[in-house]
Amino acid sequence: MANERVRVRGLSIFRPVIYGNTAVVLTEKERESLPHQDHTHRWTVAVRSAASAPDSETVGGADDLGYFIKRVTFKLHDTYANPTRNVDKAPFEVSETGWGEFEVQIRINFVAESGEKAITFYHHLKLHPWTVLGSGEPENPPLDVAAKMGPVHSWQYDEIVFNDPFQSFLNILTAHPPTPLPKTKSRPVPFHTANPASLEASKGGVPEFTQEMEKEEAERLETARKQVIAEQDKWRQILIEKEKELTRLQQQLPNN
Numbered sequence: 001m002a003n004e005r006v007r008v009r010g011l012s013i014f015r016p017v018i019y020g021n022t023a024v025v026l027t028e029k030e031r032e033s034l035p036h037q038d039h040t041h042r043w044t045v046a047v048r049s050a051a052s053a054p055d056s057e058t059v060g061g062a063d064d065l066g067y068f069i070k071r072v073t074f075k076l077h078d079t080y081a082n083p084t085r086n087v088d089k090a091p092f093e094v095s096e097t098g099w100g101e102f103e104v105q106i107r108i109n110f111v112a113e114s115g116e117k118a119i120t121f122y123h124h125l126k127l128h129p130w131t132v133l134g135s136g137e138p139e140n141p142p143l144d145v146a147a148k149m150g151p152v153h154s155w156q157y158d159e160i161v162f163n164d165p166f167q168s169f170l171n172i173l174t175a176h177p178p179t180p181l182p183k184t185k186s187r188p189v190p191f192h193t194a195n196p197a198s199l200e201a202s203k204g205g206v207p208e209f210t211q212e213m214e215k216e217e218a219e220r221l222e223t224a225r226k227q228v229i230a231e232q233d234k235w236r237q238i239l240i241e242k243e244k245e246l247t248r249l250q251q252q253l254p255n256n
Contacts, residue, residue: 004167012162012163013165016158019121021044021126022044023043023044023154024147024150025143025147026097036097043096043097044094044095045094046060046093047108048060048093049061051182060209061091068114070111072086072087074094074105103125105120116162126154128140128152
């Protein structure tokens with residue numbers, strides 16, 4: 001049992017997740033039944049597994065993440081009653097109504113066996129689809145037009161990486177392999193339809209993430225990593241040159 005609290009050095013294991021929201025326009029009847037009749041949308045913000053269940057109308061969520069996530073805390077806008085919402089079991093999501101967009105803080109706490117610190121994501125709650133006017137400027141369409149466009153989906157793919165995990169936690173992770181992402185997209189809509197190309201593009205299914213998108217995200221992260229290293233090298237070289245120049249100037253000063 002003692003070996004289970006030993007870290008497995010040199011090993012990294014990850015779990016693909018998505019976080020984001022889906023929003024729909026409320027009907028006039030639905031708005032009239034609400035305490036806040038100025039609310040125009042019903043939305044759900046969530047953390048889910050990246051893979052979707054077959055023929056599901058839900059974006060992601062094929063796997064229950066409760067085996068490694070203990071709690072997800074969603075920090076909503078302060079105008080909501082009890083803006084800090086703790087969700088202690090799957091599905092890790094919060095549904096509300098509202099009229100405005102705002103940033104949601106998403107804090108993920110892991111199970112005790114992990115020995116890992118909590119991580120935080122930030123998501124801009126997206127309610128309105130964009131349409132492009134004749135001038136080329138994007139603008140939120142009227143509610144009746146937005147309702148015909150269907151749900152707005154705004155999701156971000158990410159990978160939660162565990163480096164040097166405890167053996168006990170590694171056992172938990174390997175006992176629950178994630179559902180593989182499909183190689184290609186089998187549904188007719190993109191993973192983000194907040195800006196649909198047309199009304200028809202937002203109908204006929206729900207978004208899904210694929211292995212191709214996972215590969216693109218990995219390549220994007222690798223490119224960003226290389227850019228950061230190159231920038232660090234550039235400034236390191238500048239610092240070295242400045243230090244040499246400082247030493248040269250100090251040597252030219254007369255001795256007191």
